[in-house]
Amino acid sequence: MGKTTAEKIFEAHLVDKPDGETSVLSIDTVFCHEITTPIAINDLVARGKDRVFDPSRIKAVIDHVTPAKDTLTAQQGKIVRDWARRQGIRDFFDVGRNGVCHALFPEQGFVRPGATIIMGDSHTCTHGAFGAFAAGVGTTDLEVGILKGVCAFKAPRTIRFNITGTLRPGVYAKDVILFVIGQIGVNGATNCVMEFAGPVIDAMSMESRMTLCNMAIEAGGTSGICAPDMTTVEYLWPFIKDEFASREAALAEYSRWKADEDAVYERVIEYDVSSLEPMATFGYKPDQVKPVRELAGTKVDQVYIGSCTNGRIEDLRIVAEVMRGKKIADSVRVVLSPATPTVYKMALAEGLVDVFMEAGVCLTNPTCGACLGMSNGVLAPGEVAASTTNRNFNGRMGKGGTVHLMSPATAAATALAGVIANSSLYTG
Amino acid sequence: MKTFGGRVLFLDRSDINTDEIIPAKYLTEVSKEALAPYLLEDLKLEGFEQKRDIANRGVVVTRANFGCGSSREHAPWALEVNGIHVVVAENFARIFRQNMYNCGMLAIELSPETISALFEKFAGRETGCSLSLTPPVLTFASGADTLEAPFRLEGFDRALVEAGGWVDYADKKY
Numbered sequence: 001m002g003k004t005t006a007e008k009i010f011e012a013h014l015v016d017k018p019d020g021e022t023s024v025l026s027i028d029t030v031f032c033h034e035i036t037t038p039i040a041i042n043d044l045v046a047r048g049k050d051r052v053f054d055p056s057r058i059k060a061v062i063d064h065v066t067p068a069k070d071t072l073t074a075q076q077g078k079i080v081r082d083w084a085r086r087q088g089i090r091d092f093f094d095v096g097r098n099g100v101c102h103a104l105f106p107e108q109g110f111v112r113p114g115a116t117i118i119m120g121d122s123h124t125c126t127h128g129a130f131g132a133f134a135a136g137v138g139t140t141d142l143e144v145g146i147l148k149g150v151c152a153f154k155a156p157r158t159i160r161f162n163i164t165g166t167l168r169p170g171v172y173a174k175d176v177i178l179f180v181i182g183q184i185g186v187n188g189a190t191n192c193v194m195e196f197a198g199p200v201i202d203a204m205s206m207e208s209r210m211t212l213c214n215m216a217i218e219a220g221g222t223s224g225i226c227a228p229d230m231t232t233v234e235y236l237w238p239f240i241k242d243e244f245a246s247r248e249a250a251l252a253e254y255s256r257w258k259a260d261e262d263a264v265y266e267r268v269i270e271y272d273v274s275s276l277e278p279m280a281t282f283g284y285k286p287d288q289v290k291p292v293r294e295l296a297g298t299k300v301d302q303v304y305i306g307s308c309t310n311g312r313i314e315d316l317r318i319v320a321e322v323m324r325g326k327k328i329a330d331s332v333r334v335v336l337s338p339a340t341p342t343v344y345k346m347a348l349a350e351g352l353v354d355v356f357m358e359a360g361v362c363l364t365n366p367t368c369g370a371c372l373g374m375s376n377g378v379l380a381p382g383e384v385a386a387s388t389t390n391r392n393f394n395g396r397m398g399k400g401g402t403v404h405l406m407s408p409a410t411a412a413a414t415a416l417a418g419v420i421a422n423s424s425l426y427t428g
Numbered sequence: 429m430k431t432f433g434g435r436v437l438f439l440d441r442s443d444i445n446t447d448e449i450i451p452a453k454y455l456t457e458v459s460k461e462a463l464a465p466y467l468l469e470d471l472k473l474e475g476f477e478q479k480r481d482i483a484n485r486g487v488v489v490t491r492a493n494f495g496c497g498s499s500r501e502h503a504p505w506a507l508e509v510n511g512i513h514v515v516v517a518e519n520f521a522r523i524f525r526q527n528m529y530n531c532g533m534l535a536i537e538l539s540p541e542t543i544s545a546l547f548e549k550f551a552g553r554e555t556g557c558s559l560s561l562t563p564p565v566l567t568f569a570s571g572a573d574t575l576e577a578p579f580r581l582e583g584f585d586r587a588l589v590e591a592g593g594w595v596d597y598a599d600k601k602y
């Protein structure tokens with residue numbers, strides 16, 4: 001019987017089966033940030049177990065509220081900073097080198113096909129874009145991961161999504177994933193891995209695949225997964241070129257993580273997305289999705305561009321393409337946070353920052369910031385945001401505020417119009 | 429292993445989410461103890477008064493899908509630092525349930541019929557709950573009224589509870 005990608009990864013990492021349905025896996029890499037890690041660190045200290053299983057396999061960043069906005073957030077950062085120094089964690093990213101975890105860590109080459117990754121953050125599913133099993137966990141699971149390099153999961157059931165057809169110009173990975181979540185609902189993939197396949201995925205860049213896998217959790221999914229291919233190898237090549245004689249050799253090695261032809265799935269769902277339009281959310285659940293056309297004209301107060309979903313260079317290029325030579329509407333303010341320092345530098349070098357500033361956009365340092373309503377563009381009660389982030393929960397970007405999720409192209413067009421609008425790149 | 433049982437807090441609603449259990453604004457706290465005064469602070473429920481009702485309880489009895497929302501473990505911790513080590517419900521959100529067992533606490537699933545019977549018989553009354561783990565049985569009592577409810581506690585869940593949580597279990601075993 002064939003196996004899915006997740007099943008292969010589970011088998012290769014199995015440490016123990018404490019009961020019929022639970023697998024304790026060895027974890028290749030534990031990612032940490034300053035919101036969920038400090039309590040784990042403090043608890044380990046209190047237990048007299050202030051150790052880490054392997055400092056080279058722990059990566060840490062201060063990203064959610066950075067630079068610190070008050071004493072409490074400064075203290076959270078300090079706990080992670082002191083711990084990283086004390087434990088010899090070399091891959092620690094402090095102010096000036098920090099960026100949004102799920103954009104920064106892949107960019108640093110920390111994610112490999114077939115790997116197991118955990119983090120105390122629900123959007124850890126992003127890293128499945130590389131053919132890894134990556135899952136968000138609670139703080140105790142994180143604590144055990146830090147201490148022992150293991151984590152327990154129930155046997156993975158996988159839903160396969162075959163995405164066929166070709167995307168129209170102006171329609172992106174974000175529109176595809178919003179559409180999928182709208183179809184299956186916020187509980188549609190609970191306890192399941194979402195495996196994305198088909199010609200549309202094959203044609204996607206790694207950035208787009210990350211956008212796709214990032215939102216698996218919004219359908220309840222444990223991890224998103226895309227099979228590794230030459231696109232994956234090309235992205236990773238600067239980091240793996242000493243490990244392999246050629247790209248083909250790397251691809252041959254990574255291909256063993258691909259799902260078998262006769263793998264058994266919980267469900268197989270096929271969507272032909274050839275006629276898909278740009279999509280956006282309404283309401284307070286990410287499965288409340290409509291074509292942008294039906295929401296067109298909705299007034300917004302703020303546009304937010306950034307986050308682990310859509311703050312990468314590919315996203316910023318699209319935004320610049322829509323905004324070039326234009327001004328944002330008087331009635332709206334636009335906050336843009338490049339997801340990492342590298343993205344920021346590229347945006348500067350390519351002249352994108354000029355385009356943004358000419359248009360009237362406020363650029364901030366790389367941070368989660370307004371995505372979770374903690375800093376850098378929090379909404380006032382009653383305000384409406386158009387956002388490239390991943391959660392439209394009630395009050396997510398500020399108590400009493402409303403969020404419409406959409407692609408960077410749609411967000412840019414909305415910034416120019418002051419109301420929700422389809423981008424000029426869309427030719428439907 | 430933790431101690432289980434005590435006075436019961438009845439919360440007669442489904443889908444109580446992690447924001448209601450512990451509001452997001454307290455996620456900047458860096459100790460579990462600091463969460464204690466804020467348990468259920470934002471829960472709007474008829475007859476429930478947070479300040480009065482969370483003190484000296486050991487068990488929560490509620491309806492379905494308790495702990496939905498974010499993955500924050502601050503929710504079980506806020507219960508733990510208030511001495512509440514047992515939540516009884518029809519079912520739980522996946523991560524909340526795992527977080528409870530990871531902390532060595534009990535997230536006990538009973539049938540909707542049994543949950544309804546508990547509310548009918550005991551809600552609004554001073555009720556105590558004692559537990560046996562072998563065999564797993566909950567005993568509710570108020571005055572002369574009692575109700576016994578067997579529950580499921582097996583495999584990995586039981587091992588975590590007996591070890592006092594996933595940290596101690598994993599540290600010994602791996």
Ligand code: SF4
Binds near residue numbers: 308371372
């Ligand atoms: S950008 Fe938003 S969703 Fe992504 S890790 Fe940061 S807070 Fe979470």
